Amino acid sequence: MSVLPAMVKTTAARLSAVYLLLFSVCAIFLVIYVTSLSTRMLEAQTREAILEEISGLGRAYQRGGLPGLVRVMEIRARQPGANLYLITDPNGLVLSGNVESLQPGVLDESGWTERPFVYRRFGENQNQARADGHTAVAQVIRLPNQMILLVGRDLGEPEQFRRLMRRALVAALGLMGLGAIVIWYFVGRRALKRIDSVSEASSQIMAGDLDRRLPVSSAGDEFDRLSDNLNAMLDRIAALNEGLKQVSANIAHDLKTPLTRLRNRAEAALNGDADPAASREALEQTIAESDQLIRTFNAILMISRLETGYSAESTARVNLAAIVADVVELYEPVAEEIGVMLSAQADIAVHIDGNRELIGQALSNVVDNAIKYSAGSSERPAATVSLVKEADAARLVVCDNGPGIPEDEHNRVTERFVRLETSRSRPGSGLGLSLAKAVMIFHGGRLELAGKEGGGLEVAMIFPTGKNG
Amino acid sequence: MKILIIEDDQEAASFLKKAFDEAGHAADVAVDGEAGFAMADGGSYDVYIIDRMLPRRDGLSIIADLRADGDTTPALILSALGEVDDRVTGLRAGGDDYLTKPYAFSELLARVEVLNRRVGSRDVETSYRAGDLELDRLSHTVRRAGQEILLQPREFRLLEYLMRHAGQVVTRTMLLEHVWDYHFDPQTNVIDVHISRLRGKIEKGFDKPLLHTIRGAGYMLRAD
Numbered sequence: 001m002s003v004l005p006a007m008v009k010t011t012a013a014r015l016s017a018v019y020l021l022l023f024s025v026c027a028i029f030l031v032i033y034v035t036s037l038s039t040r041m042l043e044a045q046t047r048e049a050i051l052e053e054i055s056g057l058g059r060a061y062q063r064g065g066l067p068g069l070v071r072v073m074e075i076r077a078r079q080p081g082a083n084l085y086l087i088t089d090p091n092g093l094v095l096s097g098n099v100e101s102l103q104p105g106v107l108d109e110s111g112w113t114e115r116p117f118v119y120r121r122f123g124e125n126q127n128q129a130r131a132d133g134h135t136a137v138a139q140v141i142r143l144p145n146q147m148i149l150l151v152g153r154d155l156g157e158p159e160q161f162r163r164l165m166r167r168a169l170v171a172a173l174g175l176m177g178l179g180a181i182v183i184w185y186f187v188g189r190r191a192l193k194r195i196d197s198v199s200e201a202s203s204q205i206m207a208g209d210l211d212r213r214l215p216v217s218s219a220g221d222e223f224d225r226l227s228d229n230l231n232a233m234l235d236r237i238a239a240l241n242e243g244l245k246q247v248s249a250n251i252a253h254d255l256k257t258p259l260t261r262l263r264n265r266a267e268a269a270l271n272g273d274a275d276p277a278a279s280r281e282a283l284e285q286t287i288a289e290s291d292q293l294i295r296t297f298n299a300i301l302m303i304s305r306l307e308t309g310y311s312a313e314s315t316a317r318v319n320l321a322a323i324v325a326d327v328v329e330l331y332e333p334v335a336e337e338i339g340v341m342l343s344a345q346a347d348i349a350v351h352i353d354g355n356r357e358l359i360g361q362a363l364s365n366v367v368d369n370a371i372k373y374s375a376g377s378s379e380r381p382a383a384t385v386s387l388v389k390e391a392d393a394a395r396l397v398v399c400d401n402g403p404g405i406p407e408d409e410h411n412r413v414t415e416r417f418v419r420l421e422t423s424r425s426r427p428g429s430g431l432g433l434s435l436a437k438a439v440m441i442f443h444g445g446r447l448e449l450a451g452k453e454g455g456g457l458e459v460a461m462i463f464p465t466g467k468n469g
Numbered sequence: 470m471k472i473l474i475i476e477d478d479q480e481a482a483s484f485l486k487k488a489f490d491e492a493g494h495a496a497d498v499a500v501d502g503e504a505g506f507a508m509a510d511g512g513s514y515d516v517y518i519i520d521r522m523l524p525r526r527d528g529l530s531i532i533a534d535l536r537a538d539g540d541t542t543p544a545l546i547l548s549a550l551g552e553v554d555d556r557v558t559g560l561r562a563g564g565d566d567y568l569t570k571p572y573a574f575s576e577l578l579a580r581v582e583v584l585n586r587r588v589g590s591r592d593v594e595t596s597y598r599a600g601d602l603e604l605d606r607l608s609h610t611v612r613r614a615g616q617e618i619l620l621q622p623r624e625f626r627l628l629e630y631l632m633r634h635a636g637q638v639v640t641r642t643m644l645l646e647h648v649w650d651y652h653f654d655p656q657t658n659v660i661d662v663h664i665s666r667l668r669g670k671i672e673k674g675f676d677k678p679l680l681h682t683i684r685g686a687g688y689m690l691r692a693d
Contacts, residue, residue, distance in 0.1 A: 284685060287573070294571050295654055314554035329623060330649055333662040361653040 011191070016184035023176055031169040035162055042161065043137065046153045047112070050139050053083055054151050066147070070096040084119050084136050084152030092148070099150065107148050110140045117152060135159070194223045198230075210238060251300070255293065262289045299431040306358070306438035318356045320394055320463070321346040324385050327363045331371060335383065338375045342367070346387035350394045352463050354443050359461075362439035365432035366398045366459050373402035374456070393445075394463045401456040410449040436461065470585050472496040473514040475505030475531065476547065477523050485518070488574050489581075502526025509535055514542055515585045518577070521548040521559065529562040536563035543584035545577075556652060575686035579638040597632035600692025602671060602679055604632050613671060623648065624667050631680065631690040640687035664688055 053076075060072040066087075073085045077098040086097030092107055100118040114137045138152025194217075201214045213234060214227040269282035324346040335342035363385070370383035383400040436459075437447040445463040452458050472489055474496055476482040482498045489496040497512070499505035502523040509517060509531070517535075521528040532544050546564040548555060559567045566580050596605045601614040609625060611618045620628065627648045631639060641660040645651050668680045681689045 287685065291573065298569075298654070314557070326649060326651070330651075330655075330659055330663075333666050334659050337662055357652055360651045364653070364655070 013184050013188055016180045016187075020177060020180040024173055027172055027176065028169065031165055031172075035165045038161060038165075043155075046137055046155070047139075050083070050137070050151050050153050053153075054139060054141065054149070057149070057151065061143070066095075066145075073097065081154075084117055084138060084150065084154070086148075086150040088148045088150075090146040090148070095147070097150070099152075106138075107140055107150065110142055113138050113140060114155070119152075191223075198223075198227060202230075205234065210241075255296065258289055258293055262286055262293075265289075296431065299435055303431070303435055303438040306435075306442040315353050315355050317351050318354045318359065320350045320352060320359070320387055320396060321348060323356060323360050323363060324387050324396065327360060327367055328385055330364070331367050335371045338371065339381055340371045340375050341380065341382040342371060342385075343382070344385045346385065348387070348389060350387055350389050350465070352394060352443075352465050354463065358439045358442065362436040362461065363396065363398070365436045366461070369432055370398050370400035370402070370457070370459070374400035375402075389465070392465055394465050396461040396463070398459045398461075399452060399456060401452070401454075404451050404455050404457045405449065407451055410451075433459075470494045470515045470582070471513065472516050472518060472581065473499065473505070473509055473512065474518045475499045475502070475509075475523060475528065476518070476520045477501060478520075485574075485577075488578070492578055494581075500524075502528070502531055506531045506534065509540070509542075510538070516581050517542055517544040518581065519544055519546055519564075521546055521555075529559065529564075532563040545580060545584060547572075547577075573685075575638070576640050576642065579640045579643060579687060582637050583634055583639065583643070597629070597635070599632055599635045599679060599690055600677065601675075602632070602692065604629055611671070613675060618670055620667075620670060624663075624670065627663060627667055628671065628690075631688065635690045635692070638683050638686050638689050643687070 057069060057072060061069040064071065070087065073087065073096055076082055077085050082098065084097075084099050086099040086102070087095045088107060089095060098119050102117065103115060106113060106115070115135065117134060117136045117138070119134065119136075135155045136152040137155060138150050140148065140150050143149055197215050201212055205212050213231045216224050216227045216231070265282050265286055269279050269286075324344050328342060328344040332342050367383065367385060374381040374383050381401065383398065386397050386399070388395045388397065433447070440447045440461055440463075443463055445461065448460040448462060450458045450460070472494055474482055474485050474489075476485065476498065477500050479500060482500065486496045486498050497508060497514075499508050502525045505519065505523065506526060517532075519528040519531060523531075528546060528548075532546070535542070535544070543565040544563065545566040545568060546559045547568055547570060548559065549570045556567045556569075565584055568577060568580060595607050596603060598604075603612045604625075605611075606629065611620055611625065611628060627644065630644065630647050641655060642652075644660050644663075645653070645655055664680065664682075668678075672678055672680065677692075679690055679692055681691055683689050
C-alpha cells in the first residue's frame with residue numbers, strides 16, 4: 001500500500017496532529033479545572049455535614065448526658081455510610097466511637113483536621129479497615145467537661161469523583177485521538193485524490209494534450225479555485241501559443257512568396273538566352289527583392305527589441321509637434337503626387353520623454369498607410385495628422401477618408417504580418433502598424449484604431465505625458 | 470582613396486576588398502581588433518571601415534583609442550546590432566557613420582566616398598557652385614545662370630547637401646539622415662518625390678540636367 005506513506009506526508013496529517021495536541025491540552029486543562037472546583041465544593045459540603053452532626057450530638061448530650069451521647073453515636077456509627085465518631089476523656093482514653101486508631105497528636109488541637117484515619121466502616125471487617133485507613137476530614141472539639149469529641153467524614157466520595165474524572169479524561173483523549181486519525185484519513189485521502197487528478201491532468205497536458213483542462217468539481221473549494229486559476233492560465237498560454245503559431249505561419253507565408261519569386265527569376269535568368277540586358281535586369285530585380293526581404297527581417301527584429309521595453313538611455317525630451325511637422329513635410333509631396341491632401345493640425349508644442357527616431361518612424365508608417373488607403377477611394381482623398389494634448393496624455397491622431405477597416409479587424413491589423421484580404425494586392429510588408437504598435441508599447445503608450453463616420457480610419461497614437469508634459 | 474577594413478568575417482572582408490578595388494580604391498584588410506589597431510596606427514588611410522564586434526578587441530574601443538591618439542581619419546562602423554541606441558553609442562565613441570548589416574555595397578561605397586571628402590575643405594565653404602548653379606549658404610539664395618530660384622527651406626537643405634557632395638553618389642537613406650535627420654528606412658518613394666520636385670525647380674527651363682539618378686544607388690549632382 002503506497003498510499004499510506006504518502007498520506008503521512010500530507011498537510012491533513014500535520015493539521016490533524018496539531019489539532020489533536022491542541023484539543024488534548026484543552027481537555028486536560030478543562031478536566032483538572034472542573035475536578036478541583038467540584039472537589040472543593042464537595043469538601044465544603046462535607047464540613048457542613050460534620051458541623052450539623054456535631055450540633056445534633058450536642059443536642060443528644062444535653063438531653064441524655066454522656067451516656068445519651070454515646071448511645072446516639074453508636075447507633076449512628078452502625079448505619080451505612082456512617083461518619084467517624086470518637087469520644088475520649090481528657091487524657092485521650094477512648095470512651096466510645098468507631099475510630100480504631102489515631103495518628104498521635106490529632107486530639108491535642110481542636111478544629112479541622114484532614115488525614116488518614118483507621119475506622120470501622122459499616123459492613124467492613126476490621127483487618128481491612130486497619131490495612132487501608134481512610135482519608136477523612138474531622139472536627140475536634142473539647143466538651144465542657146474536658147471530654148474530647150471527634151466527628152469526621154470519609155473523603156472517599158471526592159476521591160471516587162476524581163477517579164471518575166480521570167477515567168473520563170482518558171476516554172475522551174482516546175476518542176479524540178481516534179477521531180483525529182479518522183478525519184486525517186478521510187480528509188487526507190480526499191485531498192490526495194483531488195491532487196492526484198490534477199497531477200494526472202497536468203502530466204497529460206505536458207504530454208501534448210494541450211486542450212485538456214484540470215478537473216473542477218462543483219464544491220467550489222480551494223482546489224476548485226486553484227484549478228480554475230490554472231485553467232485560466234492554460235487558456236492564456238494557449239491563446240499566446242496560437243498567436244505565435246499564427247505569426248510563424250504568416251512569416252513563413254510572407255517570406256516564402258518573395259523567396260520563390262527570387263528563385264524563379266534567378267532560374268529564368270540562368271536558363272534564358274544570354275541577353276546581357278535581360279540578365280542584368282533579372283539581377284537588379286533580385287537585389288531589389290532581397291532588399292525588401294532584409295527590410296522585413298529588420299522590421300521583425302526591431303519589433304521584438306521594442307517589445308522588450310523602454311530604456312531611458314535611448315530617450316530624450318522630444319517635441320511631438322516638431323515630429324508631426326517633419327513627417328508631414330516628408331510625405332506631403334508623395335501624397336500630392338497620388339492626389340491625397342495631407343495636412344497637419346499640430347500648432348502647440350507637446351513635449352514627452354521619447355525617442356524621436358522611433359516616433360518619427362511609427363508616425364511615418366501610419367501616415368504612409370493613410371495616404372495609400374485614402375488614395376483614389378473617395379471623391380476628395382485626404383489625410384490629416386493632428387496633435388491633441390490631454391490631461392495626462394498626448395494624442396497623435398492620423399485620419400483618412402479611405403475605405404476604413406471593419407471594426408472586428410481593428411485588433412488584428414496591428415498583429416505581425418496581418419494584411420486584410422482587400423490589401424493583399426498592395427505593396428507593403430504587413431508590419432507597418434505592428435511596428436507602430438511596438439513603438440507605442442516601448443513608450444508606455446498605446447495604439448488605438450477607430451472607424452470614422454462616413455468611412456475612413458482614425459489611428460491614434462497615445463503617449464503618456466505625466467503631469468508636466 | 471586608401472581604405473582600412475577591419476572585419477573578422479573573411480568572406481565579407483575579401484568581398485569588400487575586391488569591390489573597393491573595382492571601384493578604384495585601395496583597401497587593406499585586418500581580421501581582428503589588435504591587428505586592425507596596429508595597421509591603423511602605422512598606416513595613412515583615408516577612411517576606416519570597422520566592424521563593431523571583433524575578436525581580441527572590439528570596434529568601438531579601437532576608434533576611441535585612435536581618437537585619443539589624435540587620429541581624425543573618418544571611421545565608419547559596421548554592425549550587426551540594430552538596437553535603438555547602438556547608433557548613438559557608436560557615434561559617441563568617435564565613429565563618423567554607422568551602417569547596420571546587412572547593407573548594399575552601393576550604400577557603403579557612397580558613404581565611404583562622402584566620408585573621405587569630409588576631410589577636404591569643402592565643408593567650410595560658404596557657397597557651392599556646380600556648373601551655372603550657385604548656392605549661397607549665408608544669404609540662403611540659389612541662382613542658376615544668374616536667375617534666382619525660390620526654394621522651400623527643406624529643398625534648400627536638400628540642394629545644399631547634394632551640392633556639397635557634387636560628383637558623389639548620395640543614397641536615399643543618406644539624404645533622409647542628413648536633410649531630415651531621421652535614420653530609418655523610408656518605406657515608399659518619399660525621397661524620390663522630393664528630388665523630382667527639386668529637379669523641377671532647378672532644371673525647368675534649362676537644357677542641361679544637373680541632378681542625375683544613379684540606378685540601384687541614389688542620386689548625384691553633376692555639372693558636366
